[in-house]
Every structure is written in structure tokens, then in C-alpha cells.
Amino acid sequence: MNPLTHPTQTGAEPETPARELESLLARAAAAAPRWAALTPLERAAALAAVADMLDANTRHLVKVAAEETGLGTARLSGEVARTTGQLRMYGEYAATGAPFGVTIDHADSATAPPRPELRRYQVPLGPVEVFAGGNFPFAFSVAGTDTASALAAGCPVLLKAHPGHPRTSATTAALVQEALAEAGAPLGTFALFTGREAGVTVLRDPRVRAAAFTGSVRGGRALFDIAAARPVPIPFHGELGSVNPVVVTPGAVGERRAEIFSGFAGSLTLGTGQFCTKPGILLLPRDPEAVAELAAEVGSAPAAAMLSPQIAEGFRRRLAEVAGAPQTRTLVESSVTTGDDGRPLAGPGLFLVDTVEEFLQDAENLLEECFGPSAVIVQYDTEDEVTRLLDRLEGSLTVTFHTAGEGPHGVDLSTLVEQARGKTGRVLFNSWPTGVAVAQAQQHGGPYPASTSAHTSVGPHAIERFLRPVVYQDAPAELLPAELREENPLRLVRTVDGKTETA
CATH class of the missing domain: 3.40.309.10 (Aldehyde Dehydrogenase; Chain A, domain 2)
Incomplete structure (x- = not known):
């Protein structure tokens, strides 16, 4: 099949039916507390399972993508490897606890004013809508950096597929769902849907708590405005246009x-x-x-x-x-x-x-x-x-x-x-901007219109886009979440009274 004659390539992007979309949203909302309740290490294992599944099917994925996009097999094979590397890296980084910023200040009556006991960490926002990018059918698409970082944060993902590579998207999504299910992730942790109007419907739905986008300034700004105009606005992390002087x-x-x-x-x-x-x-x-x-x-x-x-x-x-x-x-x-x-x-x-x-x-x-x-x-x-x-x-x-x-x-x-x-x-x-290394020190973003976010979209710090801070003050020990308990049962990196403690 020549993808250029396929309806998705000529502007008639198929719309996921409203009833099915509602089911996906309901499942994501139901999955959110269960996926967030897993430990970072358990979520990392699930992400590694997805990476293993994609690696095992690289040849098939590359064949489908090569037929559909015209990109060469060498480029696509490297992109699958980048994608699976991201999944593992983000999961491993989350497992250390670093993105969750666990910080404990014990009570101190000698300070002015006296300090209560404060225990701070970051929690997942909830279901995230990801708009897949078109120029990287793997690394910025179905199982790409936005999906990997949201899942590592503890957020279910509703993935709006890009119309430029529908078969590649569907093939990848099926493998992601299979791997997550086998790893014990709750139903609704990940789902794919299609259609421009469906994308807007999901963005406006109150069950969706954040969105990520890779694409044009025009399209990204329109979606950003929708996210900001909701009765309860949500973060919209858009990577848009750049001239890179x-x-x-x-x-x-x-x-x-x-x-x-x-x-x-x-x-x-x-x-x-x-x-x-x-x-x-x-x-x-x-x-x-x-x-x-x-x-x-x-x-x-x-x-x-x-x-x-x-x-x-x-x-x-x-x-x-x-x-x-x-x-x-x-x-x-x-x-x-x-x-x-x-x-x-x-x-x-x-x-x-x-x-x-x-x-x-x-x-x-x-x-x-x-x-x-x-x-x-x-x-x-x-x-x-x-x-x-x-x-x-x-x-x-x-x-x-x-x-x-x-x-x-x-x-x-x-x-x-x-x-x-x-x-x-x-x-x-003394180098060139094409080529964005996936590393902890990376920053892929910039002032508007390069992006709508202060965060990076590449590298494990991208996880922080889908978290928000919560503080427990003078809480009884038995009511503290595991991340904030004195004995540190999850062995997370944390800061206690101003001093960093490693796992």
C-alpha cells in the first residue's frame, strides 16, 4: 500500500468514535491511581518490558515504518534503539527517586519562627494526552520520549497518533499494550486513538491533567490555547518551531x-x-x-x-x-x-x-x-x-x-x-544542532515559540513535566506515604535537613 494514497495522508484522518474515546478516557482515569501506586522500581520494570518487546520486534517495526515513511532502514533501526534506550533510562532514573524530589526538614523549635516537620515530594498529575510527532515515527511518537516520561512519572498515557505513519503507530501501540499488560500494568495505562477532533475532545476532557505535543507553532499554539481556556487549565508542554541560528x-x-x-x-x-x-x-x-x-x-x-x-x-x-x-x-x-x-x-x-x-x-x-x-x-x-x-x-x-x-x-x-x-x-x-543526545544533562526546549514549557522534552528530567509537589506537615508516621517515611523503605535519593542522602 502506498501511504501517500492512504486517506490518512491526504487529510482525511480517521476519527476514533466518541463511544470508544469515552471508554479510553474512563479506563485511563481508573488506571491513574493504580499506576501511580506502583513503586518507581515497579514502573521501571514495566518500561523495561516495553523496551524489550520493541527490541524483539525491531525488524518488523522497521519494515512497516520504511514502507510507510520512506525513511531508510538504518535510520529507523537507530531510532528504535534510541526509543528503547529512552524507555529504560527514564525508568531507571525514576527508580532512584530523583524526579520525585523527596525532601525532609525535621521540626526545629530553635529557628525563627519555629519550624514544623515538613516532608515534600512530587506526585503524578494523572492521565496525560500525548500528541505524537511526525518527523520521528518512533523516538517522538507512540513509545517516544513524551510517553516514556509520562509513564515513568506514574501517569497513564492517551496517545493521539500522527496521521503521517498510521500503520507504524498501530503496530507499535499493540506491542506497548501487550508488554504493559504482561508486566502487570492496569488496563488503561496506555491507549492509542486517532483524529484531529478526537485530539481536541481528549484535551478538553477534565480527566486529562496534562498534555505534550511535538509539531508546528500554528498547531501547537492552537492546542495550548485550548488547554489554557479549560475551566481548569492544564500544563501543555509543546515543542514547536525553531530557526536555530x-x-x-x-x-x-x-x-x-x-x-x-x-x-x-x-x-x-x-x-x-x-x-x-x-x-x-x-x-x-x-x-x-x-x-x-x-x-x-x-x-x-x-x-x-x-x-x-x-x-x-x-x-x-x-x-x-x-x-x-x-x-x-x-x-x-x-x-x-x-x-x-x-x-x-x-x-x-x-x-x-x-x-x-x-x-x-x-x-x-x-x-x-x-x-x-x-x-x-x-x-x-x-x-x-x-x-x-x-x-x-x-x-x-x-x-x-x-x-x-x-x-x-x-x-x-x-x-x-x-x-x-x-x-x-x-x-x-563547534558542532551542529542536529542530534539531540538522550542524557541527564540535556535540555531540549527553549523560550516560546521553541516551546511552551520551561522543561526539557528529551532526557530523564522530562519526567518532571508530569509531577506536582505536595508537602506533609507534622503528619503522623502511619499516615505518611512510603516515599516520605523516615526509614526510606523504597531506598530513594532524598534530602534530609539540607543534606543529600543516596539510596
């Missing part, structure tokens, strides 16, 4: 010219530019020869498949908007065509703006994300010009600096880096 210093060009230019072209075209961390703006010291070299490097990249006709149409629209700006000059003209298998193909595009002043004249247009293999080079002459452009930048997932080694940078990097810190969640040096 790259600043190349004069010293870096002098030291690593060819390496930087080839690295930029590779990062720009990786995954046909369909990564949220694709570098969309390159701030380059004025150098006509460098611009020509970059154009040759980018122009040599072949056209590649895009994920869906809808994404291809959005890319075509943004190309026209950028090319139509009087400030831009086309260096490499992108094309969007149809391959022999019916999939949309996109070639890389590259634009030049001669000065920062000209760029700022149409900043609202040029600072909007172009989701696909296209970028804008902006030539600069002074550090002040870089400062002015970064000042106009809205929130971004990343800001990257390419610097000299031991030689002079040619700009005051300390000032620029401090400025970048206020605009982004991740500041990179």
Missing part, C-alpha cells in the same frame, strides 16, 4: 573553513531538513568567496524524500515567502517534485541576505521556521550587528557558535553567549 566567527573561518562549510551543509540536509534543530540561519563574516563555497557545498546535495505531501506543501509555501522577500537572493534554488514511488522529493535551498540591516527589515518573515532543507546566510561586518540580530530572535531550541581554537575570535564571545542564553535552551560550540 549559527554564528561563525572570523577566527573560525580562518581555521576550519572547509570543515565548517561541509558540516553546515550536512546538518542542513540531514533528514531532508525535517529536524526541529536544523540550522536555519547562518551568520557569516562578510566573505563573497565563502558564500560561493557554501552554495556549492549545499547545491551538491541530492533531493531526498519528505515525510508527507502536507509537509512538502508547507515547505514549498515557505520557500516562496523567503524567495519573495526583496532582501534575499537565491543561491541554491530548491525544488519540490514527486518521485517514482509517489513520494514528494525536496532539493536543498540556500538564500543570501547581504547585511544584517536588510535582514532586520523583514525579520518577522525571515525568522520564521522553514521546515525542510533550506537556510538563509546573513553576512555581518561587526559584532554589534550579530547582537542586533540575536536581539530580534524569538525563542529557539539552539544557538550555535563556531569559534577559533587558540587564536582571536574576532568578536566578543562572552557578550554574545550571554545574549544567546536568554534566547535558547541549548548553546552549542
Whole structure:
């Protein structure tokens, strides 16, 4: 079956019937206290069981996804491994107790005012709606980072499948449900549904206590507004759009010219530019020869498949908007065509703006994300010009600096880096933003419109999105939850009277 002729690929996304949706919501609500009551270690074992199930079925999952998305088997196999690694990592981190922030301050009558006994920890919010992402059919989809972090927190998940890979989603969901059931998770801990209207219905339902989203600014903002307008608003953790500017210093060009230019072209075209961390703006010291070299490097990249006709149409629209700006000059003209298998193909595009002043004249247009293999080079002459452009930048997932080694940078990097810190969640040096390591120290998010949340969506700290703090004051020992008991029966990491205790 050619997925591009399937109804889900042409906008007619099937809607889960209302009666079935109600059943899923009721089951998730019933499962919430039971799933939360399991110890973090028990939930970690269930997540590991899901990871084992997916690993055991990698070949089948990759085959289905390759047929449906056009992504290569090597890319998809690596993505399954990333997905199962996330599931295990988040579960193991939760099992330590770290996300739950157990903190105990014993009573102290000598303080002013006297301090009562306080025992604080974080508890699961309840059922979470996850809107699966389209550009990663595994790692940000059914069993991806949002699902893994919500389950690790102790929250059931209602997964709204992405229409771009329906068979992959259904196949993955069936394996997740089977593994959770075998691991003893209550019925309703995880469920998949489909449909745009169904997604809104679930978001508005009072039984849903939080939501997570990966996608466009337009779609994410609309859902964020719905979440905020509910009679009881809920957290909406949306990862939206980002232009991910790259600043190349004069010293870096002098030291690593060819390496930087080839690295930029590779990062720009990786995954046909369909990564949220694709570098969309390159701030380059004025150098006509460098611009020509970059154009040759980018122009040599072949056209590649895009994920869906809808994404291809959005890319075509943004190309026209950028090319139509009087400030831009086309260096490499992108094309969007149809391959022999019916999939949309996109070639890389590259634009030049001669000065920062000209760029700022149409900043609202040029600072909007172009989701696909296209970028804008902006030539600069002074550090002040870089400062002015970064000042106009809205929130971004990343800001990257390419610097000299031991030689002079040619700009005051300390000032620029401090400025970048206020605009982004991740500041990179001498590397490229595509590639988001799954690690405890990771931050994947940034000021709006990069995201609607202060939290990361990648790495085990993502668990914290689905928790809220509760304090027990002067509570009788027999009424304390296990996490807060003096003897620490769950062996959790905790802070007692200001001192950290390990398990």
C-alpha cells in the first residue's frame, strides 16, 4: 500500500468514535491511581518490558515504518534503539527517586519562627494526552520520549497518533499494550486513538491533567490555547518551531573553513531538513568567496524524500515567502517534485541576505521556521550587528557558535553567549544542532515559540513535566506515604535537613 494514497495522508484522518474515546478516557482515569501506586522500581520494570518487546520486534517495526515513511532502514533501526534506550533510562532514573524530589526538614523549635516537620515530594498529575510527532515515527511518537516520561512519572498515557505513519503507530501501540499488560500494568495505562477532533475532545476532557505535543507553532499554539481556556487549565508542554541560528566567527573561518562549510551543509540536509534543530540561519563574516563555497557545498546535495505531501506543501509555501522577500537572493534554488514511488522529493535551498540591516527589515518573515532543507546566510561586518540580530530572535531550541581554537575570535564571545542564553535552551560550540543526545544533562526546549514549557522534552528530567509537589506537615508516621517515611523503605535519593542522602 502506498501511504501517500492512504486517506490518512491526504487529510482525511480517521476519527476514533466518541463511544470508544469515552471508554479510553474512563479506563485511563481508573488506571491513574493504580499506576501511580506502583513503586518507581515497579514502573521501571514495566518500561523495561516495553523496551524489550520493541527490541524483539525491531525488524518488523522497521519494515512497516520504511514502507510507510520512506525513511531508510538504518535510520529507523537507530531510532528504535534510541526509543528503547529512552524507555529504560527514564525508568531507571525514576527508580532512584530523583524526579520525585523527596525532601525532609525535621521540626526545629530553635529557628525563627519555629519550624514544623515538613516532608515534600512530587506526585503524578494523572492521565496525560500525548500528541505524537511526525518527523520521528518512533523516538517522538507512540513509545517516544513524551510517553516514556509520562509513564515513568506514574501517569497513564492517551496517545493521539500522527496521521503521517498510521500503520507504524498501530503496530507499535499493540506491542506497548501487550508488554504493559504482561508486566502487570492496569488496563488503561496506555491507549492509542486517532483524529484531529478526537485530539481536541481528549484535551478538553477534565480527566486529562496534562498534555505534550511535538509539531508546528500554528498547531501547537492552537492546542495550548485550548488547554489554557479549560475551566481548569492544564500544563501543555509543546515543542514547536525553531530557526536555530549559527554564528561563525572570523577566527573560525580562518581555521576550519572547509570543515565548517561541509558540516553546515550536512546538518542542513540531514533528514531532508525535517529536524526541529536544523540550522536555519547562518551568520557569516562578510566573505563573497565563502558564500560561493557554501552554495556549492549545499547545491551538491541530492533531493531526498519528505515525510508527507502536507509537509512538502508547507515547505514549498515557505520557500516562496523567503524567495519573495526583496532582501534575499537565491543561491541554491530548491525544488519540490514527486518521485517514482509517489513520494514528494525536496532539493536543498540556500538564500543570501547581504547585511544584517536588510535582514532586520523583514525579520518577522525571515525568522520564521522553514521546515525542510533550506537556510538563509546573513553576512555581518561587526559584532554589534550579530547582537542586533540575536536581539530580534524569538525563542529557539539552539544557538550555535563556531569559534577559533587558540587564536582571536574576532568578536566578543562572552557578550554574545550571554545574549544567546536568554534566547535558547541549548548553546552549542563547534558542532551542529542536529542530534539531540538522550542524557541527564540535556535540555531540549527553549523560550516560546521553541516551546511552551520551561522543561526539557528529551532526557530523564522530562519526567518532571508530569509531577506536582505536595508537602506533609507534622503528619503522623502511619499516615505518611512510603516515599516520605523516615526509614526510606523504597531506598530513594532524598534530602534530609539540607543534606543529600543516596539510596
